[in-house]
Amino acid sequence: MNPTHPTRPALVFIHGFLDGAAVWDDLVQHLGERASGALRVDLPGMGARAADPGPYSLDRFAADITTQIRALSRPVVLIGHSMGAQIAELVAVRLNEQVRGLVLLTPVPLRGTRLPAGAMRGFHALGGDPAAQRDLRRNLSVNLDDGQLERLGQLGDRVDANATGTFADLWNEGHPTGASPSRYLGPVLIIRGDGDTFSTAELISVGVTPRFRAPHVASIERAGHWPHVEQPAAIAHSVGSILANIERNVAGLNAPDVPVSPQGWTRAFGQKSADAFAETFSPDVMLEASVLAKPAVGIDQVKTVMTTASRIYESLSFTHEAHSGLRDYLEWEVQAFGGEQMRGITVLTKNPQGKIVHVAIHHRPLGGALRFSAELGHRLQGEVDPSLFYRSA
Incomplete structure:
Protein backbone atom coordinates (compact mmCIF):
# COMPACT_ATOMS: atom_id res chain seq x y z
CA MET A 1 0.00 0.00 0.00
CA ALA A 251 -10.20 12.86 6.28
CA GLY A 252 -13.01 14.43 8.27
CA LEU A 253 -15.71 11.77 8.37
CA ASN A 254 -16.00 8.41 10.09
CA ALA A 255 -18.72 7.29 7.69
CA PRO A 256 -18.98 7.65 3.91
CA ASP A 257 -20.65 10.61 2.33
CA VAL A 258 -24.10 9.63 1.07
CA PRO A 259 -25.12 11.31 -2.19
CA VAL A 260 -28.72 12.34 -2.57
CA SER A 261 -28.84 13.07 -6.30
CA PRO A 262 -32.18 12.98 -8.14
CA GLN A 263 -32.41 9.32 -9.10
CA GLY A 264 -34.76 9.71 -12.05
CA TRP A 265 -32.50 12.21 -13.79
CA THR A 266 -29.25 10.31 -13.28
CA ARG A 267 -30.94 7.02 -14.14
CA ALA A 268 -32.23 8.51 -17.40
CA PHE A 269 -28.67 9.41 -18.38
CA GLY A 270 -27.55 5.89 -17.55
CA GLN A 271 -30.28 4.38 -19.70
CA LYS A 272 -30.06 7.01 -22.49
CA SER A 273 -33.78 6.46 -22.96
CA ALA A 274 -36.40 8.96 -24.10
CA ASP A 275 -39.01 7.22 -21.95
CA ALA A 276 -36.75 7.43 -18.89
CA PHE A 277 -36.31 11.18 -19.39
CA ALA A 278 -40.04 11.65 -20.03
CA GLU A 279 -40.85 10.05 -16.67
CA THR A 280 -39.02 12.87 -14.88
CA PHE A 281 -40.58 15.81 -16.79
CA SER A 282 -43.69 17.91 -16.38
CA PRO A 283 -45.59 18.27 -19.72
CA ASP A 284 -44.62 21.96 -19.94
CA VAL A 285 -40.94 21.47 -19.05
CA MET A 286 -38.46 24.04 -20.40
CA LEU A 287 -34.78 23.37 -21.17
CA GLU A 288 -32.24 26.19 -21.30
CA ALA A 289 -28.59 25.40 -21.93
CA SER A 290 -25.33 26.99 -22.97
CA VAL A 291 -25.36 24.65 -25.99
CA LEU A 292 -28.77 25.94 -27.15
CA ALA A 293 -29.43 29.26 -28.90
CA LYS A 294 -32.90 29.40 -27.40
CA PRO A 295 -34.98 27.28 -25.01
CA ALA A 296 -36.48 23.92 -25.90
CA VAL A 297 -40.07 23.79 -24.65
CA GLY A 298 -42.44 20.91 -23.95
CA ILE A 299 -41.88 17.33 -22.93
CA ASP A 300 -41.56 15.93 -26.46
CA GLN A 301 -38.90 18.41 -27.59
CA VAL A 302 -36.96 18.36 -24.32
CA LYS A 303 -36.84 14.57 -24.04
CA THR A 304 -35.67 14.32 -27.65
CA VAL A 305 -32.86 16.79 -27.08
CA MET A 306 -31.79 15.24 -23.77
CA THR A 307 -31.85 11.68 -25.09
CA THR A 308 -29.67 12.62 -28.05
CA ALA A 309 -27.33 14.63 -25.83
CA SER A 310 -26.88 11.66 -23.48
CA ARG A 311 -25.78 9.51 -26.42
CA ILE A 312 -23.01 11.93 -27.38
CA TYR A 313 -21.35 11.46 -24.00
CA GLU A 314 -18.80 8.64 -23.91
CA SER A 315 -18.81 8.75 -20.13
CA LEU A 316 -20.64 10.86 -17.57
CA SER A 317 -20.11 11.19 -13.83
CA PHE A 318 -22.18 13.28 -11.42
CA THR A 319 -19.63 14.54 -8.90
CA HIS A 320 -21.44 16.85 -6.45
CA GLU A 321 -25.00 17.68 -5.43
CA ALA A 322 -26.77 20.40 -3.49
CA HIS A 323 -30.47 20.87 -2.80
CA SER A 324 -32.59 23.86 -1.87
CA GLY A 325 -36.35 23.49 -1.70
CA LEU A 326 -37.59 22.39 -5.11
CA ARG A 327 -34.20 22.89 -6.79
CA ASP A 328 -31.40 20.37 -7.28
CA TYR A 329 -27.89 21.42 -8.29
CA LEU A 330 -25.68 18.79 -9.94
CA GLU A 331 -22.03 19.13 -10.95
CA TRP A 332 -20.78 16.69 -13.57
CA GLU A 333 -17.84 15.69 -15.73
CA VAL A 334 -18.07 14.09 -19.17
CA GLN A 335 -15.98 12.77 -22.01
CA ALA A 336 -17.06 13.10 -25.65
CA PHE A 337 -15.58 13.23 -29.15
CA GLY A 338 -12.91 10.63 -28.51
CA GLY A 339 -11.87 11.72 -25.02
CA GLU A 340 -12.44 15.50 -24.91
CA GLN A 341 -13.32 16.46 -21.35
CA MET A 342 -16.05 18.91 -20.37
CA ARG A 343 -17.57 19.94 -17.08
CA GLY A 344 -20.72 21.68 -16.05
CA ILE A 345 -23.60 22.32 -13.71
CA THR A 346 -27.25 21.34 -14.09
CA VAL A 347 -30.03 23.06 -12.16
CA LEU A 348 -33.32 21.15 -11.94
CA THR A 349 -36.46 22.91 -10.74
CA LYS A 350 -39.39 20.69 -9.75
CA ASN A 351 -43.05 21.27 -9.10
CA PRO A 352 -44.65 20.15 -5.80
CA GLN A 353 -45.46 16.78 -7.40
CA GLY A 354 -41.74 16.13 -8.00
CA LYS A 355 -41.80 16.56 -11.79
CA ILE A 356 -39.10 18.68 -13.44
CA VAL A 357 -40.49 21.94 -14.86
CA HIS A 358 -37.22 23.69 -15.73
CA VAL A 359 -33.73 22.49 -16.64
CA ALA A 360 -30.71 24.77 -16.92
CA ILE A 361 -27.49 23.15 -18.16
CA HIS A 362 -24.18 25.00 -18.26
CA HIS A 363 -21.30 23.42 -20.23
CA ARG A 364 -17.66 24.49 -20.18
CA PRO A 365 -15.29 25.21 -21.86
CA LEU A 366 -16.78 27.28 -24.67
CA GLY A 367 -15.08 25.32 -27.46
CA GLY A 368 -16.50 22.05 -26.20
CA ALA A 369 -19.95 23.60 -25.77
CA LEU A 370 -19.99 24.92 -29.34
CA ARG A 371 -18.84 21.57 -30.74
CA PHE A 372 -21.47 19.80 -28.66
CA SER A 373 -24.19 22.14 -29.91
CA ALA A 374 -23.19 21.57 -33.53
CA GLU A 375 -23.20 17.80 -33.04
CA LEU A 376 -26.64 17.96 -31.45
CA GLY A 377 -27.95 19.91 -34.42
CA HIS A 378 -26.45 17.39 -36.83
CA ARG A 379 -27.97 14.38 -35.06
CA LEU A 380 -31.37 16.04 -34.68
CA GLN A 381 -31.62 17.33 -38.22
CA GLY A 382 -35.22 17.04 -39.35
CA GLU A 383 -36.49 16.35 -35.81
CA VAL A 384 -35.94 19.62 -33.96
CA ASP A 385 -35.88 23.26 -35.08
CA PRO A 386 -32.30 23.79 -36.34
CA SER A 387 -32.22 27.36 -35.03
CA LEU A 388 -31.76 25.91 -31.53
CA PHE A 389 -28.19 24.88 -32.31
CA TYR A 390 -24.83 26.38 -33.21
CA ARG A 391 -23.79 25.72 -36.77
CA SER A 392 -20.05 25.56 -37.31
CA ALA A 393 -18.59 27.33 -40.31
Missing part, protein backbone atom coordinates in the same frame (compact mmCIF):
# COMPACT_ATOMS: atom_id res chain seq x y z
CA ASN A 2 1.06 3.58 -0.59
CA PRO A 3 2.46 4.76 2.77
CA THR A 4 2.01 8.44 1.85
CA HIS A 5 -1.79 8.09 1.96
CA PRO A 6 -2.55 5.97 5.04
CA THR A 7 -6.19 7.11 5.18
CA ARG A 8 -6.83 7.17 1.45
CA PRO A 9 -9.23 4.40 0.45
CA ALA A 10 -7.52 1.46 -1.21
CA LEU A 11 -9.12 0.11 -4.36
CA VAL A 12 -10.32 -3.49 -4.33
CA PHE A 13 -11.08 -5.08 -7.69
CA ILE A 14 -13.39 -8.12 -7.85
CA HIS A 15 -13.62 -9.92 -11.20
CA GLY A 16 -16.59 -11.73 -12.71
CA PHE A 17 -17.55 -15.08 -14.22
CA LEU A 18 -14.61 -17.05 -15.73
CA ASP A 19 -12.22 -14.09 -15.32
CA GLY A 20 -9.34 -13.40 -12.93
CA ALA A 21 -7.41 -10.55 -11.35
CA ALA A 22 -5.51 -9.91 -14.60
CA VAL A 23 -8.74 -8.66 -16.23
CA TRP A 24 -8.13 -5.32 -14.47
CA ASP A 25 -4.65 -4.68 -15.95
CA ASP A 26 -5.74 -2.06 -18.50
CA LEU A 27 -7.93 -0.14 -16.04
CA VAL A 28 -5.21 -0.13 -13.39
CA GLN A 29 -2.78 1.26 -15.94
CA HIS A 30 -5.17 4.10 -16.82
CA LEU A 31 -5.85 4.87 -13.15
CA GLY A 32 -2.11 5.28 -12.68
CA GLU A 33 -0.90 6.32 -9.23
CA ARG A 34 -4.44 6.16 -7.84
CA ALA A 35 -4.38 2.36 -8.25
CA SER A 36 -0.98 1.98 -6.62
CA GLY A 37 -1.20 -0.80 -4.06
CA ALA A 38 -4.71 -1.83 -5.12
CA LEU A 39 -5.96 -5.27 -4.13
CA ARG A 40 -6.91 -7.35 -7.15
CA VAL A 41 -8.46 -10.55 -5.92
CA ASP A 42 -8.63 -13.92 -7.63
CA LEU A 43 -11.81 -15.74 -6.60
CA PRO A 44 -11.45 -19.38 -5.52
CA GLY A 45 -11.72 -21.60 -8.59
CA MET A 46 -10.72 -18.82 -11.03
CA GLY A 47 -7.66 -16.86 -12.09
CA ALA A 48 -4.50 -17.73 -10.17
CA ARG A 49 -6.68 -19.75 -7.75
CA ALA A 50 -8.27 -21.95 -10.38
CA ALA A 51 -7.04 -25.04 -8.51
CA ASP A 52 -8.85 -24.09 -5.28
CA PRO A 53 -11.49 -26.78 -4.69
CA GLY A 54 -15.18 -26.25 -3.99
CA PRO A 55 -17.73 -26.00 -2.67
CA TYR A 56 -18.21 -22.52 -4.12
CA SER A 57 -20.77 -19.92 -3.11
CA LEU A 58 -21.26 -16.16 -3.20
CA ASP A 59 -20.96 -16.17 0.60
CA ARG A 60 -17.65 -18.03 0.44
CA PHE A 61 -16.29 -15.52 -2.05
CA ALA A 62 -17.48 -12.60 0.08
CA ALA A 63 -15.96 -14.08 3.25
CA ASP A 64 -12.64 -14.67 1.47
CA ILE A 65 -12.43 -11.06 0.27
CA THR A 66 -13.63 -9.67 3.61
CA THR A 67 -10.72 -11.41 5.34
CA GLN A 68 -8.23 -9.93 2.88
CA ILE A 69 -9.64 -6.42 3.27
CA ARG A 70 -9.69 -6.53 7.06
CA ALA A 71 -5.98 -7.24 6.95
CA LEU A 72 -5.45 -3.91 5.17
CA SER A 73 -6.66 -1.91 8.20
CA ARG A 74 -7.69 1.02 6.02
CA PRO A 75 -10.80 2.24 4.17
CA VAL A 76 -11.53 0.76 0.76
CA VAL A 77 -13.54 1.35 -2.39
CA LEU A 78 -14.91 -1.85 -3.93
CA ILE A 79 -15.05 -2.24 -7.71
CA GLY A 80 -16.93 -5.35 -8.83
CA HIS A 81 -17.64 -6.55 -12.36
CA SER A 82 -20.67 -8.67 -13.37
CA MET A 83 -20.83 -11.52 -10.83
CA GLY A 84 -18.12 -9.64 -8.95
CA ALA A 85 -20.65 -6.84 -8.42
CA GLN A 86 -22.86 -9.29 -6.52
CA ILE A 87 -19.91 -10.22 -4.33
CA ALA A 88 -18.92 -6.58 -3.83
CA GLU A 89 -22.42 -5.84 -2.47
CA LEU A 90 -22.10 -8.65 0.07
CA VAL A 91 -18.64 -7.49 1.13
CA ALA A 92 -19.84 -3.89 1.51
CA VAL A 93 -22.51 -4.95 3.99
CA ARG A 94 -20.07 -7.14 5.94
CA LEU A 95 -17.48 -4.37 6.30
CA ASN A 96 -19.90 -1.46 6.68
CA GLU A 97 -17.99 1.79 7.37
CA GLN A 98 -14.65 0.45 6.12
CA VAL A 99 -16.17 0.58 2.62
CA ARG A 100 -16.24 4.20 1.50
CA GLY A 101 -17.67 3.56 -1.94
CA LEU A 102 -19.08 0.86 -4.20
CA VAL A 103 -18.58 0.72 -7.98
CA LEU A 104 -20.74 -1.84 -9.79
CA LEU A 105 -19.54 -2.44 -13.34
CA THR A 106 -22.03 -4.08 -15.74
CA PRO A 107 -23.56 -5.63 -12.63
CA VAL A 108 -25.60 -8.77 -12.25
CA PRO A 109 -28.42 -8.10 -9.74
CA LEU A 110 -27.70 -9.57 -6.32
CA ARG A 111 -31.04 -11.36 -6.54
CA GLY A 112 -29.76 -13.10 -9.70
CA THR A 113 -30.86 -13.03 -13.30
CA ARG A 114 -33.17 -16.03 -12.92
CA LEU A 115 -32.68 -17.17 -16.52
CA PRO A 116 -34.63 -20.32 -17.43
CA ALA A 117 -32.96 -23.71 -17.60
CA GLY A 118 -32.88 -23.64 -21.38
CA ALA A 119 -30.87 -20.43 -21.45
CA MET A 120 -28.52 -21.69 -18.73
CA ARG A 121 -27.62 -24.83 -20.66
CA GLY A 122 -25.46 -22.70 -22.92
CA PHE A 123 -23.50 -21.32 -19.96
CA HIS A 124 -23.05 -24.79 -18.48
CA ALA A 125 -21.69 -26.01 -21.81
CA LEU A 126 -18.89 -23.42 -21.74
CA GLY A 127 -16.84 -25.62 -19.40
CA GLY A 128 -13.87 -27.07 -21.22
CA ASP A 129 -14.84 -25.42 -24.52
CA PRO A 130 -12.40 -22.57 -25.27
CA ALA A 131 -14.01 -21.77 -28.63
CA ALA A 132 -17.47 -21.39 -27.08
CA GLN A 133 -16.10 -19.17 -24.33
CA ARG A 134 -14.48 -16.87 -26.86
CA ASP A 135 -17.65 -16.74 -28.92
CA LEU A 136 -19.61 -15.69 -25.82
CA ARG A 137 -17.15 -12.91 -25.01
CA ARG A 138 -17.18 -11.73 -28.61
CA ASN A 139 -20.97 -11.68 -28.72
CA LEU A 140 -21.31 -9.72 -25.47
CA SER A 141 -18.61 -7.17 -26.29
CA VAL A 142 -18.48 -4.25 -28.69
CA ASN A 143 -14.86 -3.16 -28.82
CA LEU A 144 -12.57 -6.11 -28.01
CA ASP A 145 -9.66 -6.60 -30.41
CA ASP A 146 -8.23 -10.06 -31.06
CA GLY A 147 -5.49 -9.65 -28.46
CA GLN A 148 -7.90 -8.58 -25.73
CA LEU A 149 -10.28 -11.39 -26.61
CA GLU A 150 -7.50 -13.94 -26.35
CA ARG A 151 -6.32 -12.57 -22.99
CA LEU A 152 -9.84 -12.91 -21.63
CA GLY A 153 -10.20 -16.34 -23.17
CA GLN A 154 -7.05 -17.60 -21.50
CA LEU A 155 -8.47 -16.64 -18.12
CA GLY A 156 -11.51 -18.81 -18.80
CA ASP A 157 -9.33 -21.66 -20.06
CA ARG A 158 -7.94 -22.08 -16.53
CA VAL A 159 -11.31 -22.79 -14.95
CA ASP A 160 -12.17 -26.42 -14.30
CA ALA A 161 -14.85 -27.58 -16.71
CA ASN A 162 -16.97 -29.05 -13.93
CA ALA A 163 -16.90 -25.77 -11.96
CA THR A 164 -18.11 -23.59 -14.84
CA GLY A 165 -21.76 -24.56 -14.49
CA THR A 166 -21.58 -24.05 -10.72
CA PHE A 167 -20.31 -20.50 -11.15
CA ALA A 168 -23.04 -19.77 -13.71
CA ASP A 169 -25.71 -21.00 -11.32
CA LEU A 170 -24.32 -18.75 -8.59
CA TRP A 171 -24.88 -15.52 -10.52
CA ASN A 172 -28.14 -16.76 -12.01
CA GLU A 173 -29.73 -17.79 -8.70
CA GLY A 174 -28.25 -14.86 -6.78
CA HIS A 175 -28.35 -14.29 -3.04
CA PRO A 176 -31.41 -14.13 -0.74
CA THR A 177 -30.54 -10.60 0.45
CA GLY A 178 -30.89 -9.33 -3.10
CA ALA A 179 -34.67 -9.35 -2.79
CA SER A 180 -34.67 -6.40 -0.37
CA PRO A 181 -33.05 -2.94 -0.37
CA SER A 182 -29.33 -2.96 0.28
CA ARG A 183 -28.14 -2.27 3.82
CA TYR A 184 -25.09 -0.52 2.37
CA LEU A 185 -25.79 3.23 2.53
CA GLY A 186 -22.57 4.69 1.15
CA PRO A 187 -21.90 6.17 -2.32
CA VAL A 188 -22.68 3.85 -5.23
CA LEU A 189 -21.64 4.24 -8.87
CA ILE A 190 -23.26 1.92 -11.43
CA ILE A 191 -21.58 1.69 -14.84
CA ARG A 192 -22.78 -0.20 -17.90
CA GLY A 193 -21.62 -0.50 -21.46
CA ASP A 194 -24.23 0.94 -23.79
CA GLY A 195 -23.83 -2.06 -26.11
CA ASP A 196 -24.09 -4.69 -23.37
CA THR A 197 -26.85 -7.14 -24.25
CA PHE A 198 -26.48 -9.04 -20.95
CA SER A 199 -26.45 -6.38 -18.22
CA THR A 200 -28.99 -4.31 -20.09
CA ALA A 201 -30.33 -0.92 -19.04
CA GLU A 202 -33.63 -2.60 -18.16
CA LEU A 203 -31.99 -5.31 -16.03
CA ILE A 204 -30.02 -2.70 -14.09
CA SER A 205 -32.89 -0.25 -13.68
CA VAL A 206 -35.19 -2.98 -12.34
CA GLY A 207 -32.78 -5.19 -10.41
CA VAL A 208 -29.90 -2.97 -9.25
CA THR A 209 -30.52 0.78 -8.95
CA PRO A 210 -33.73 0.58 -6.84
CA ARG A 211 -31.84 -1.24 -4.07
CA PHE A 212 -29.68 1.79 -3.24
CA ARG A 213 -30.60 5.17 -1.79
CA ALA A 214 -29.22 7.40 -4.55
CA PRO A 215 -26.85 5.65 -6.95
CA HIS A 216 -24.96 7.49 -9.64
CA VAL A 217 -25.39 5.87 -13.06
CA ALA A 218 -22.98 6.11 -16.00
CA SER A 219 -23.13 4.57 -19.47
CA ILE A 220 -20.01 4.02 -21.57
CA GLU A 221 -20.13 4.44 -25.34
CA ARG A 222 -18.77 1.70 -27.61
CA ALA A 223 -18.56 -0.85 -24.81
CA GLY A 224 -20.25 -4.13 -24.01
CA HIS A 225 -20.01 -6.40 -20.98
CA TRP A 226 -16.28 -5.78 -20.38
CA PRO A 227 -16.03 -1.96 -20.54
CA HIS A 228 -12.94 -1.99 -18.29
CA VAL A 229 -11.18 -3.88 -21.10
CA GLU A 230 -12.99 -2.31 -24.06
CA GLN A 231 -12.87 1.33 -22.89
CA PRO A 232 -10.50 1.50 -19.89
CA ALA A 233 -9.84 5.25 -20.25
CA ALA A 234 -13.55 6.07 -19.99
CA ILE A 235 -13.99 3.75 -17.01
CA ALA A 236 -10.95 5.31 -15.31
CA HIS A 237 -12.51 8.74 -15.81
CA SER A 238 -15.82 7.69 -14.23
CA VAL A 239 -14.13 5.89 -11.36
CA GLY A 240 -11.72 8.77 -10.81
CA SER A 241 -14.59 11.22 -10.42
CA ILE A 242 -16.33 9.29 -7.66
CA LEU A 243 -12.99 8.62 -5.96
CA ALA A 244 -12.23 12.34 -5.87
CA ASN A 245 -15.61 13.00 -4.28
CA ILE A 246 -15.15 10.24 -1.71
CA GLU A 247 -11.62 11.28 -0.81
CA ARG A 248 -12.70 14.83 -0.05
CA ASN A 249 -14.75 13.37 2.79
CA VAL A 250 -12.43 10.66 4.13
